[in-house]
Amino acid sequence: MALIVQKFGGTSVGTIERIEQVAEKVKKFREAGDDLVVVLSAMSGETNRLIDLAKQISDQPVPRELDVIVSTGEQVTIALLAMALIKRGIPAVSYTGNQVRILTDSAHNKARILQIDDQKIRGDLKAGRVVVVAGFQGVDEQGNITTLGRGGSDTTGVALAAALKADECQIYTDVDGVYTTDPRVVSQAQRLDKITFEEMLEMASLGSKVLQIRAVEFAGKYNVPLRVLHSFQEGPGTLITIDEEESMEQPIISGIAFNRDEAKLTIRGVPDTPGVAFKILGPISAANIEVDMIVQNVSHDNTTDFTFTVHRNDYAKAQQVLENTASQIGAREVIGDTKIAKVSIVGVGMRSHAGVASRMFEALAKESINIQMISTSEIKVSVVIEEKYLELAVRALHTAFELDAPARSGE
Amino acid sequence: MALIVQKFGGTSVGTIERIEQVAEKVKKFREAGDDLVVVLSAMSGETNRLIDLAKQISDQPVPRELDVIVSTGEQVTIALLAMALIKRGIPAVSYTGNQVRILTDSAHNKARILQIDDQKIRGDLKAGRVVVVAGFQGVDEQGNITTLGRGGSDTTGVALAAALKADECQIYTDVDGVYTTDPRVVSQAQRLDKITFEEMLEMASLGSKVLQIRAVEFAGKYNVPLRVLHSFQEGPGTLITIDEEESMEQPIISGIAFNRDEAKLTIRGVPDTPGVAFKILGPISAANIEVDMIVQNVSHDNTTDFTFTVHRNDYAKAQQVLENTASQIGAREVIGDTKIAKVSIVGVGMRSHAGVASRMFEALAKESINIQMISTSEIKVSVVIEEKYLELAVRALHTAFELDAPARSGE
Numbered sequence: 094m095a096l097i098v099q100k101f102g103g104t105s106v107g108t109i110e111r112i113e114q115v116a117e118k119v120k121k122f123r124e125a126g127d128d129l130v131v132v133l134s135a136m137s138g139e140t141n142r143l144i145d146l147a148k149q150i151s152d153q154p155v156p157r158e159l160d161v162i163v164s165t166g167e168q169v170t171i172a173l174l175a176m177a178l179i180k181r182g183i184p185a186v187s188y189t190g191n192q193v194r195i196l197t198d199s200a201h202n203k204a205r206i207l208q209i210d211d212q213k214i215r216g217d218l219k220a221g222r223v224v225v226v227a228g229f230q231g232v233d234e235q236g237n238i239t240t241l242g243r244g245g246s247d248t249t250g251v252a253l254a255a256a257l258k259a260d261e262c263q264i265y266t267d268v269d270g271v272y273t274t275d276p277r278v279v280s281q282a283q284r285l286d287k288i289t290f291e292e293m294l295e296m297a298s299l300g301s302k303v304l305q306i307r308a309v310e311f312a313g314k315y316n317v318p319l320r321v322l323h324s325f326q327e328g329p330g331t332l333i334t335i336d337e338e339e340s341m342e343q344p345i346i347s348g349i350a351f352n353r354d355e356a357k358l359t360i361r362g363v364p365d366t367p368g369v370a371f372k373i374l375g376p377i378s379a380a381n382i383e384v385d386m387i388v389q390n391v392s393h394d395n396t397t398d399f400t401f402t403v404h405r406n407d408y409a410k411a412q413q414v415l416e417n418t419a420s421q422i423g424a425r426e427v428i429g430d431t432k433i434a435k436v437s438i439v440g441v442g443m444r445s446h447a448g449v450a451s452r453m454f455e456a457l458a459k460e461s462i463n464i465q466m467i468s469t470s471e472i473k474v475s476v477v478i479e480e481k482y483l484e485l486a487v488r489a490l491h492t493a494f495e496l497d498a499p500a501r502s503g504e
Numbered sequence: 505m506a507l508i509v510q511k512f513g514g515t516s517v518g519t520i521e522r523i524e525q526v527a528e529k530v531k532k533f534r535e536a537g538d539d540l541v542v543v544l545s546a547m548s549g550e551t552n553r554l555i556d557l558a559k560q561i562s563d564q565p566v567p568r569e570l571d572v573i574v575s576t577g578e579q580v581t582i583a584l585l586a587m588a589l590i591k592r593g594i595p596a597v598s599y600t601g602n603q604v605r606i607l608t609d610s611a612h613n614k615a616r617i618l619q620i621d622d623q624k625i626r627g628d629l630k631a632g633r634v635v636v637v638a639g640f641q642g643v644d645e646q647g648n649i650t651t652l653g654r655g656g657s658d659t660t661g662v663a664l665a666a667a668l669k670a671d672e673c674q675i676y677t678d679v680d681g682v683y684t685t686d687p688r689v690v691s692q693a694q695r696l697d698k699i700t701f702e703e704m705l706e707m708a709s710l711g712s713k714v715l716q717i718r719a720v721e722f723a724g725k726y727n728v729p730l731r732v733l734h735s736f737q738e739g740p741g742t743l744i745t746i747d748e749e750e751s752m753e754q755p756i757i758s759g760i761a762f763n764r765d766e767a768k769l770t771i772r773g774v775p776d777t778p779g780v781a782f783k784i785l786g787p788i789s790a791a792n793i794e795v796d797m798i799v800q801n802v803s804h805d806n807t808t809d810f811t812f813t814v815h816r817n818d819y820a821k822a823q824q825v826l827e828n829t830a831s832q833i834g835a836r837e838v839i840g841d842t843k844i845a846k847v848s849i850v851g852v853g854m855r856s857h858a859g860v861a862s863r864m865f866e867a868l869a870k871e872s873i874n875i876q877m878i879s880t881s882e883i884k885v886s887v888v889i890e891e892k893y894l895e896l897a898v899r900a901l902h903t904a905f906e907l908d909a910p911a912r913s914g915e
Contacts, residue, residue: 165576
C-alpha cells in the first residue's frame with residue numbers, strides 16, 4: 094500500500110465526462126489499496142475566462158484581487174471530483190489551498206510555497222478518504238489568497254508529495270511520458286522509462302513542455318519520485334528520479350530537445366575592455382528581457398563580437414536597446430537573425446563519455462548543417478542553426494546517438 | 505459620517521458594465537464621507553450555472569461539495585468590484601465568507617450565521633478602505649465552506665450591519681422601494697417611505713419578493729435599519745424600521761399583498777374527534793409539503809370540513825396524501841381547486857382600528873367577489889378568492905383603503 098499524489102491538468106478535467114474518467118482512474122488506485130491525494134487544475138479555458146473578466150475591469154488587474162478570482166477555477170473542479178468519487182462509493186473530501194493549508198509568501202500571481210500543513214490530510218487519509226486538493230493556489234500569513242503562477246498545479250502536487258513523504262507524485266498529462274525527442278519530428282522517437290531530474294530540467298527548459306520547471310526543481314530538491322503519465326491511456330509513463338547509477342551502462346544521451354522560439358543578436362566590433370559584457374547585457378536585463386545563450390569569442394585587434402539569444406517576442410525591443418548600447422560603447426554594428434533554431438543533446442551519460450560534442454558536430458556536418466553558436470554544460474550541448482534545418486538536424490542526431498526505436502513489425 | 509452596509513444582488517452585478525456602475529455608486533458614498541461595507545451576490549445566472557455543473561455529476565450533489573462550488577460565484581464578483589474601486593482611486597479589499605470570517609453552523613446549503621468577526625473589517629475601515637464581502641457564504645467551525653441558501657446575500661448584509669452596528673443596511677434591487685401593492689396590477693400604487701419590520705415580513709411572505717424573509721427577521725431582531733433602493737436609479741427607497749409610533753396618525757393599512765402560487769384542498773365529512781388536525785396534516789408535513797392557510801369550520805352532525813392551501817407545485821402530491829388519509833379516517837371526500845388567489849391587507853395600523861376586516865369584506869362584496877377562505881393575524885387579513893378576480897380585488901381594496909396615489913398632472 095503506497096501513498097500516491099496524483100495531479101491532473103486542465104485538459105484532464107476539461108469536461109464533466111473527463112472528470113468522471115478521472116474519478117474512475119482514482120477509484121482503481123484506491124481499490125488497489127493505495128492512499129491517494131489528488132491535485133487538480135481548473136477546467137481548461139476557465140483560468141483564461143476569469144483573467145479576461147478581470148481585464149475587462151482593468152488592463153493591470155490588482156494582483157491580490159486577481160488571485161481571489163482565478164483561484165475559483167480549481168475550487169470548482171475539486172468539488173466536482175469529490176462528488177464524482179462519492180457517487181462511486183469512494184469517500185472523498187475537497188480542500189482549497191486555504192483549507193489545507195498551503196502557506197505561501199505574499200507574491201500574488203507568482204507566490205512560492207513556504208509550508209504545507211499535512212495534519213488535516215493525514216487525518217482524512219487515515220479515515221479512508223481520498224483527499225482532493227486545489228492546485229495552483231495557497232494562502233499567505235495574513236489569510237490572503239495567493240496563486241503560484243501558470244502551471245503551478247504541478248508544483249502543488251510535488252510540494253504535497255514532499256510534505257506527506259509520498260511514495261510517488263504522478264503527473265497526468267496529454268502525453269504518455271517523456272520522449273527522446275518530439276515524435277512529431279522524429280517518428281522513431283522513444284518513450285523513456287526513466288530520466289534524471291537534471292536531464293528533465295534541461296529537456297523542459299529547452300522546450301519539451303511536459304512538466305513545469307519549478308515542479309521538477311522542487312521534486313529534485315526534496316527527492317520526490319515524479320512520474321509523467323497519460324491521463325486516459327494505460328502505461329508506465331516516465332519516472333523522473335535521482336541518478337542512482339543503477340544501470341551498468343547508461344545511454345550517452347537521453348534525448349534531443351529543440352525550440353524555435355529564439356532570435357539571435359550580435360553586437361560587432363566591441364572594444365574589448367573589462368566589464369563590456371555587463372555594459373551590453375545590463376540594459377537588456379533592465380528592460381526585462383531574458384537572455385538564453387551567450388557567446389563571446391576571443392578578441393582580435395582589441396575588439397570582439399558578442400552574441401546572445403532572446404525570445405522572439407523580445408527581439409525588436411532587444412535590438413533597440415542594443416543599438417543604443419552600441420553607439421554608447423563605440424561598437425561597429427548590431428546584426429540579428431530571427432530565423433534560427435536551437436538543438437540540444439541532453440544526458441547525464443555524457444559526463445563520462447569524451448567526444449560527445451564532436452560526435453554531435455560530425456552528425457550535423459554530414460548533413461551540411463552550419464553551426465552558428467555553441468554552448469555547453471555538464472549534461473547538455475546546444476547549437477544554434479538556421480531554422481529550416483531544424484527537423485533534419487534533430488533526426489540526424491537522434492540516429493547518430495542511437496535513440497531510434499527498433500523498426501516495429503509491419504513497418 | 506455614517507457606517508453603511510450596501511448589498512447588491514445578482515442583477516446589479518450581472519455584467520462588467522453594471523459592476524462599474526456599482527463602483528461609481530459606492531464611490532459617491534465614499535466621497536460623501538461614509539464608511540462602506542459592500543456585500544455582493546454572484547453575477548446573475550452564475551449560481552445556476554454552477555449548480556448545473558454539479559448536477560451533471562450527481563442529481564443529489566453532496567451538500568458540502570456543492571457549497572465549495574457555488575461559493576465561487578460571489579468570490580469572482582467581490583474581486584471584480586474591488587478592482588473597479590481601486591481603478592477609481594478608492595482603496596478597497598475583498599473578503600470571502602471564510603476570510604471575514606462569517607462563522608455559520610454546518611448545515612450546508614442552508615447554513616445559519618452564528619457569529620461575525622468584525623476585527624478585520626474595522627481595521628480596513630479605519631485605514632480608509634471600502635470592504636467588499638462575499639454574500640451568501642460562510643465557514644463552519646471546522647473550516648468547511650458553507651452557504652446560506654438562496655437569497656442569503658441579504659442576510660449576510662444585515663448580519664454584517666448588526667455586527668458592525670452600522671447606521672443603515674441598504675439593499676439595492678431592481679425596484680425603487682416597497683409599494684402599497686404591485687404597480688403592474690394597480691397603476692396608482694405608491695412607494696412607501698417607511699414600513700415596519702412586521703409589515704414587511706407579512707408583505708414579503710405574501711409574495712412581494714423584494715427582500716428575503718430571513719433578512720427582514722434578522723434586521724428586526726437586531727434592530728438594523730434596512731433600506732430598499734433601486735440599484736441604478738436615484739431615490740430614497742423604502743426604510744424598514746421598528747414602529748416608533750412617530751406619526752400622529754398612522755395609515756390603517758400599509759399595503760396589499762397577493763399571490764397566485766397556491767392551491768386549495770378540502771377534506772369533507774371528517775369525523776370530529778380530538779387529534780383530527782394532526783391526523784390530516786401530519787402525513788402532509790411528512791411528505792415535506794408546506795402548508796400555508798388552514799381553516800377548520802365548526803362541526804355539524806359530528807363531522808367537520810378541513811381546508812388548507814399548499815404551493816401549486818405540491819398540489820398533486822398533497823392530493824394523493826390526502827386521499828389516503830381520507831380513507832383511513834373515514835372522511836367523505838377530498839376536493840381541491842388550483843384556480844385560487846390569496847389577497848391580504850397588511851398594516852400595523854389595523855391593531856388600533858376596529859372593523860378593518862369588515863371594510864375589506866365590504867369592498868369585495870361591492871364587486872361581487874366571493875370569499876372562499878379567511879385567515880387573520882394581528883396585522884394582516886387574508887382571503888382566498890377565485891383567481892380570475894385577483895386584479896379586480898386588489899384594485900378595489902387599494903381604493904377602499906385610500907392607498908391610491910393622487911392623480912398626477914397630465915393624467
